[in-house]
Amino acid sequence: MSAPDLAGWQHVYSGKVRDLYIPAPDSARPQDQVLVVASDRISAYDHILATEIPDKGRILTQLSLWWFEQLDDVENHVLSTDVPEAVAGRAMICKKLDMFPVECIARGYLTGSGLIEYRASSTVCGLELPPGLVDGSRLDRAIFTPSAKAEVGEHDENISFEAVVDVVGPDVADRLRELTLKIYTRAEEIARERGIILADTKVEFGLDPATGVITLGDEVLTPDSSRFWDAATWQPGRSQPSFDKQYVRDWLVSDEAGWDRSSDSPPPALPQEVVEKTRARYVEAYEKLTGLTFS
Known part of the structure; x- marks a missing residue:
């Protein structure tokens, strides 16, 4: 799905899943807004696949909006869902934020890239973890394990908290960690009440230039940004089936x-x-x- 032409909006960027628009130069709309459209594209192994998943963009958008409501004590970027009819249900009008170049990740369970690092060094992003943990182990408390944002098609790189401080300064780094763990802790409780384990999640923040407030942006707590497992089948020591791709x-x-x-060849059609x-x-x-x- 290519980014659609939308009256009053100018397409400026396409990521793996989302297309971003700003108000067209002749639009009366405030210029500090951005239209975020979730497509049905799906990526895997750092490739955007030729095959799309019907309704995926609508699901991601509606789930994000639901989570933003549950996290009403965390400032977020959503202004309106009064969007062009062509992207209704899959788009949000949002505040234009100055995004921080950090992927903010909270982990309550050990798996994925965290497990790989742990097996090599008993650490995740430089944080020492106790011995004897296996794939799917629940941690005593959630940890903040940031990564550096990569370009489309490249791998994000796990980094230490000290590296975040070097990029954004100590005060912002502390606030990013605080907000990330707050979001994870609240969402983990909500998910667990519904029989779902939130193993980890990635969130992104930016600075609202109008208020100076660090604000939650992008998507939040979707199967594309989080690992959700069925609590009834969770079994540490093996790979857990997940609600995603x-x-x-x-x-x-x-x-x-x-x-x-x-190889350099693109993945086949699904x-x-x-x-x-x-x-x-x-x-x-x-x-x-x-x-x-x-x-």
């Missing part, structure tokens, strides 16, 4: 796909079964978390 990743590395991750299962997993996450029916 796991079907896509698993198929891409299967013999059926015939794709070499280490079969319809994988598309349907992936969409169903996103819908299931939305419905279990919100208690609402997605239609």
Whole structure:
């Protein structure tokens, strides 16, 4: 899905999933706004796939909006959902923030890149963890494990808190850590009440130039930015099934796909079964978390 032309808005950027617009030069709309549109694109292994997942953009947007409401004591960037009809349900009009070049990640469970570092050094982002942890272990308390933002197609790089201080200064770094852990702790409680484990999550913040307030931006607590596991099947010591694009990743590395991750060739198109299962997993996450029916 290419970024659509929208009357009154000028397209300025496309990421892996989202397209960003600013008010057109002849628009009467305030220039400190940005239109954030979630597409149905899906990425895996640092590639944007040719096959899209129907309704994925709507699910991500509606779930983010629901979470912003649950986190009403954290300033966020949403101004309105009164968006052009062509992107209704998948877009938000937001404050234009000066984004910090840091991916703010909170982990309450050990898995993914954190597990890889832990196995090598018993640390995650320089934080010492106790011995004997395995894939899926719950940590005694959530930890802040930031990463440096990478360009589209590149890997984010885990960094220490001291590296964040070097980039944004000690006061901002402290506030980013505080807000990230606050968001994770609240969301983890909400998810657990609904039978879902929030293993980790990535959030992004920016400075609101009008108020000077550090503000939550981008998406929040979606299957694209978080690991959600079914609490009923959680079993430390193995990889946990997750409410995200796991079907896509698993198929891409299967013999059926015939794709070499280490090559420069793009991933193949997804079969319809994988598309349907992936969409169903996103819908299931939305419905279990919100208690609402997605239609």
